[in-house]
Amino acid sequence: MPSPTENYWISSTDQVTIKSGVDEAMPELLYLDTARLGLMSPQACRASVDFARFSSEYGATLYLTDFLKDGFASLPSTIRDGYCGLEDWRGVSTLRQSLRVLSDSQCDSNVLIASRAASLMKLAARLLVRPCHNILVTDLSWPAYDRILRRAANNRGYKVTNVRIRRDILKRQLTADELTDKIAAQFVRDVCDGLFLPLVDNLGVQLPVRRIVDRIRKEAELRFVVLDAAQAYNHVPLALASNYCDFVIAGCHKWLRAFTPMGVGFFGHPATADYIRDSTQRWTQQGAIDDPLMRFADELDGGACQRFGETVSLSPMLTSNAAAIDALRNRKATDAATDNELILTSMAASLGWRVRTPCDDLRSRIVLLQSPRDSDRHVSPEMLRRRFLNRSIALSAYARGIVRVSLPSRPFSVDDCAALQTALSSTA
Structure with missing residues (x-):
């Protein structure tokens, strides 16, 4: 039987990959949907995975009580070595x-x-x-x-x-x-x-x-x-x-x-x-x-x-x-949301989409776009949302063909722009 640490790996970037033994060529998802849940941060994902493993092996023992009250350092070193995803918990x-x-x-x-x-x-x-x-x-x-x-x-x-x-x-x-x-x-x-x-x-x-x-x-x-x-x-x-x-x-x-x-x-x-x-x-x-x-x-x-x-x-x-630790570490990182908004709105407008944003001094990193196609204005929000997901873009959708895009702080990549272009151009 494999050990609990052999069936997954965690990269140094924003991903956790669960190995299933089946390799499928899937395009990378562009996640633009904070209306429901934000994309889990790297350290939050590590903490979630390692806490699940810790719970499966130690349950609600005194180790857990000590950990919750006094933090990661309270655990024996032999346990700490196997659950590094919990190292930021200090009470x-x-x-x-x-x-x-x-x-x-x-x-x-x-x-x-x-x-x-x-x-x-x-x-x-x-x-x-x-x-x-x-x-x-x-x-x-x-x-x-x-x-x-x-x-x-x-x-x-x-x-x-x-x-x-x-x-x-x-x-x-x-x-x-x-x-x-x-x-x-x-x-x-x-x-x-x-x-x-x-x-x-x-x-x-x-x-x-x-x-x-x-x-x-x-x-x-x-x-x-x-x-x-x-x-x-x-x-x-x-x-x-x-x-x-x-x-x-x-x-x-x-x-x-x-x-x-x-x-x-x-x-x-x-x-x-x-x-x-x-x-x-x-x-x-x-x-x-x-x-x-x-x-x-x-x-x-x-x-x-x-x-x-x-x-x-x-x-x-x-x-x-x-997640708070991740956010504090990234606080001084360059925010590319303004450039992303310009790219998105220019692209959408060129394809006939209506940009429904407020005046500049009332804007946030959320952009609303309304489809120019009558067919989109009569489909359910779930169908419109799925159309974008089929092109590897996660966002929210509303009635009358409106989609909600949460702009990421990192710059759009060439692949991101291509995916957006394809999704916004699609009629199917």
Whole structure:
């Protein structure tokens, strides 16, 4: 029988190859889809593979407990030698610090870890509706998050005011300054006192959130600000050290490239940090906020584990930690996204595709393209998505022939450009 290390190898680049004994000539996949899950980073993949191997050989022994609490160095050297993919794990406090650095937060800001970002959205909604009687949102909000917030507001008899801006943004009819004026004016006119905005929405619109918040605070009372950074974390600068917001929800499975979902919450504004910390502890103890990973991470950070705690999935912490290490190592790498956008949009426009991007000051690394063919506008998004996948391109697709492209930070290669040309030209 082969040993556990003989049936796979890990390259020094962005790949893990599983050897199956069958060699098939497959073109390299161009992955441009962070709408669902980002492509797992190299170190995250190593951590995932080696943790699976570790679990199959050692299970939930004290080795695992020591490893989770005290890090890789706590394992005997004979074990460490066989699981180098886990070498970056140094405990929950180090994981929090890496996530904090990537968010550009203050060094003493708070980092919550949860099994699902939705758990943190439920927490954020409760935090918002306590001090705020009328919360302003936009039609850029993720629908599931919008429902959570409205449910919390309805339970207390409070209002949610919606500003419709997406259509005008995608028609390039709003600049960042005009958008700021529009949101601030609506906030004042409807006597709002709370704010919930995405930093980047799922179609790639990057809101000038800090400018909006500063403008509102000059004209009205703004009691609490929550930001959705699901599409922004490790994609655009968050600049949380300036304390322009109160609570930020993010995830590690998209642009951070951990792949296995894990929610992250950031807070540290001097005026609201104690309120958030105390409320979170109280609601967790009462069961109103029920996330087993949040409790487990806090226990590990405190150096202990409850004997009768709920079983939780540990992989998200390890892959998120490894992905954060990769992101920190690559932080100073050259970002070719702007050049990639020019290549993509020029190519698409020359083939008749409509580029549906907002004004320059509202753009992100997400580009929307709409097919010029009537046939594409009547097929299902899944069929359109599969057409690109058949040409070795992974992306998201929507109704009316729209595709969503997440631009990589590395430059498009000649092969990438050829694949894009073929896919965008295809009618089949």
